[in-house]
Amino acid sequence: MLKVPLFKNIILSETEDLLFINKPPHISSLDERIAIAPSILAMAKKYWPDAQLCHRLDKETSGVLVIAKNAETYREMAMKFEAREIEKFYHAIVGGVLQITNKTIELPLSITRNGLAKIDMQDGKKAVTIVNTLKTFGHYSLVECKPVTGRLHQIRIHLASQNFPIVADEQYGGKIPKLSRLKAKFKLGKFENEQGMIKRVALHAYSLSFLFNEQQLIVSAPYPKDMEVLLKQLEKFDSI
Numbered sequence: 001m002l003k004v005p006l007f008k009n010i011i012l013s014e015t016e017d018l019l020f021i022n023k024p025p026h027i028s029s030l031d032e033r034i035a036i037a038p039s040i041l042a043m044a045k046k047y048w049p050d051a052q053l054c055h056r057l058d059k060e061t062s063g064v065l066v067i068a069k070n071a072e073t074y075r076e077m078a079m080k081f082e083a084r085e086i087e088k089f090y091h092a093i094v095g096g097v098l099q100i101t102n103k104t105i106e107l108p109l110s111i112t113r114n115g116l117a118k119i120d121m122q123d124g125k126k127a128v129t130i131v132n133t134l135k136t137f138g139h140y141s142l143v144e145c146k147p148v149t150g151r152l153h154q155i156r157i158h159l160a161s162q163n164f165p166i167v168a169d170e171q172y173g174g175k176i177p178k179l180s181r182l183k184a185k186f187k188l189g190k191f192e193n194e195q196g197m198i199k200r201v202a203l204h205a206y207s208l209s210f211l212f213n214e215q216q217l218i219v220s221a222p223y224p225k226d227m228e229v230l231l232k233q234l235e236k237f238d239s240i
Contacts, residue, residue, distance in 0.1 A: 002026055002036055007043040012064065012219055018077075018212070019048065019067040022221040025200050029056040029065070040065060055081055058153070063090070063205025064221045076212075081150070086210040090145045090155055091134065091223070093202040093230060094164040095175060098141040103131045105158040109151045116171060117153035119161055127151040129158045137238040140167065140177070142231065144206070155203065167230075169201040177230065182237040198230045 005024060012020040021040070023029070028039045030053070044051035044067050054066040054077040068074035080086050108124030109117045118124075128148035135142040141164070145155045156172050159165060165174035176196035180186040188194055204227055207220035223231070 004037045004043075007047045012221060015217075017069050017073040018217075019044065019051065019069060020219045021065050021067065022224075023057050023062055023065045023205070025060050025062045025224055025226065028059045029053055054078065055150075057205055058201070058203075060200040061203045061205060062221070062224045062227070064208050064219055065205070066208070080210055084148065084150075086208055088147060088208045089206050090147070091204045091206045092143050092145060092155065092159065092166045093177075093198075093227070093234075094141050094143055094159055094166055095139070095177075096141065096164045097136050097139070098143060098162075098164045099133050099136060100143075101132055105129045105131060105162065107158060107161055109154060109157060111152060115152075117151065117157040119157065125149075125151060127154050127158065129155055131159070136240060137234045138240055139182070139238055140234055156201065167202045168196060168198050169203075174201070179233060179237065182233075197233050198226050200226070202227060202230060 004027065010021045010024065012022050023040055027037055030041050031039045041053055048069050050070050052068045052074040054068050054074065057063060057065055066077065068077055106128045107119045108121060109127045110120035110124040112118050126149060130146040130148065132144045133141055134144050147154050156166055156169055160172040165172050167174050167177045177198060178194055179197055180194055204223055205221065207218065209216065209218040
């Protein structure tokens with residue numbers, strides 16, 4: 001059963017006009033037709049009735065999410081996102097040893113009938129992601145991604161296109177990371193099935209920054225527990 005935190009416990013910072021939260025994984029940004037947990041928007045409106053999400057994160061993605069506390073701020077933030085005035089950085093754990101600095105991936109994307117992204121050189125919309133390696137392990141890498149554009153699943157498909165899909169992102173070729181592949185003499189109990197070291201796409205909206213009311217706002221979000229645990233396991237059992 002999904003444990004939903006109190007909204008006040010996921011607030012990173014708050015101003016007169018804006019709320020910054022650390023969105024937990026597995027919780028939808030907006031209301032779903034069939035839901036097992038309240039959406040971020042529903043939680044935010046209970047905390048602040050006029051709250052509106054300035055952008056969205058995929059259900060499985062964790063990290064910084066910006067919420068406007070009034071209609072005027074919502075309109076201003078919408079224009080900032082449209083004008084690409086908001087700098088965003090995501091952290092992802094990918095399969096394979098990837099060592100790059102300021103690698104620009106520019107591949108146009110379109111959406112399939114099933115709601116997935118695909119590279120479409122003929123009719124796709126421009127999509128640009130800048131990638132840097134933060135740390136490498138024996139079989140995995142921690143990377144930072146800066147999406148210049150904001151297409152659906154952009155980071156996921158761009159990393160997959162380079163043969164470095166995000167771990168546990170099975171829709172785009174990522175594999176579930178298993179401890180048995182790393183740990184010598186790994187044993188399971190007689191009636192146990194091995195669980196993955198993480199159960200969702202290992203993607204985290206780490207930070208964002210933008211100018212608001214002549215003040216530079218920079219907000220970052222610590223990793224959630226599942227991503228922290230995965231990195232600790234990689235440090236312990238997959239160090240180079």
